Amino acid sequence: MSDFLRVRYPAVRALLAQVLALVAVALLLIALLQLGNWRVPLWQAALLQGVCAAGLGQWLGLRRWWLPLNFAFVPALLALQARELPSAWFLGAFLLLLLINWNSFREQVPLYLSGARTRRRLSERLVDWPADFRFIDLGCGLGGTLVQLARDYPQARLVGVETAPLVFLCAWLRCLPRRNCQVRYRSLWHEDLAPYDVAYCFLSPAPMGRLWQKVQTQMRPGSLLISNTFAIPDVPADEVIELDDWRDSRLLIWRR
Numbered sequence: 001m002s003d004f005l006r007v008r009y010p011a012v013r014a015l016l017a018q019v020l021a022l023v024a025v026a027l028l029l030i031a032l033l034q035l036g037n038w039r040v041p042l043w044q045a046a047l048l049q050g051v052c053a054a055g056l057g058q059w060l061g062l063r064r065w066w067l068p069l070n071f072a073f074v075p076a077l078l079a080l081q082a083r084e085l086p087s088a089w090f091l092g093a094f095l096l097l098l099l100i101n102w103n104s105f106r107e108q109v110p111l112y113l114s115g116a117r118t119r120r121r122l123s124e125r126l127v128d129w130p131a132d133f134r135f136i137d138l139g140c141g142l143g144g145t146l147v148q149l150a151r152d153y154p155q156a157r158l159v160g161v162e163t164a165p166l167v168f169l170c171a172w173l174r175c176l177p178r179r180n181c182q183v184r185y186r187s188l189w190h191e192d193l194a195p196y197d198v199a200y201c202f203l204s205p206a207p208m209g210r211l212w213q214k215v216q217t218q219m220r221p222g223s224l225l226i227s228n229t230f231a232i233p234d235v236p237a238d239e240v241i242e243l244d245d246w247r248d249s250r251l252l253i254w255r256r
């Protein structure tokens with residue numbers, strides 16, 4: 001398997017695991033039928049497919065959290081189909097997930113949010129900056145971090161960029177009443193970081209190397225990159241704030 005596929009597209013590997021498991025189980029069912037006229041109930045076949053898909057996913061190098069997803073995918077489809085839900089529901093659920101997790105596939109960055117303690121510690125860390133510092137949340141999610149900082153630092157100028165459509169809409173609406181806070185529908189790769197004193201991100205391991213190159217090219221000396229949890233490969237952080245939460249979160253801080 002090419003490194004490109006391995007690094008950039010885990011969803012393609014998950015799909016591959018599902019398809020291979022389906023083919024393997026289908027061949028097994030045909031063989032059992034032909035050799036011993038033995039019909040396996042659909043439910044057992046679905047569970048067997050789940051076990052195969054989960055195992056194949058691990059073999060293809062997917063992270064551990066894909067295991068239950070790969071196992072449950074086909075059995076869950078079967079369970080939903082048994083309830084004879086209208087097909088529009090599936091389309092609706094798919095569209096909803098797509099509008100929320102728009103960046104999962106290409107950027108490998110799904111939606112999960114900075115916790116309250118993280119936001120508080122981040123806010124405390126910024127206390128020494130001039131009151132009108134400029135801050136950007138790269139992939140601002142639902143805008144929780146921006147809202148907290150807008151409350152704590154009424155004179156700061158706060159910007160969020162977000163490209164998952166539904167998530168952007170929520171963040172935009174939340175920040176609308178706040179005068180010092182603006183949310184833009186824009187990829188973080190298209191935002192010039194030069195005007196900002198502090199860039200904050202909570203992304204995934206995948207984009208961190210590329211992000212560091214962008215920071216080095218665009219941010220001014222003295223400005224900060226703060227990453228929730230995800231490190232930059234081969235670039236040790238200048239400062240680490242442990243958050244002691246269930247996710248083992250840390251704020252990693254690099255000074256340009």
Ligand SMILES: C[S@@+](CC[C@H](N)C(=O)[O-])C[C@H]1O[C@@H](n2cnc3c(N)ncnc32)[C@H](O)[C@@H]1O
Nearest residue numbers: 103109112113114139140141163164187188202
């Ligand atoms: C893990 S969430 C973090 C949300 C928020 N920053 C927080 O800490 O609560 C990452 C967000 O980045 C967004 N995202 C991923 N790639 C992006 C890109 N290229 N441009 C803008 N937003 C992006 C995702 O849609 C997601 O909402």
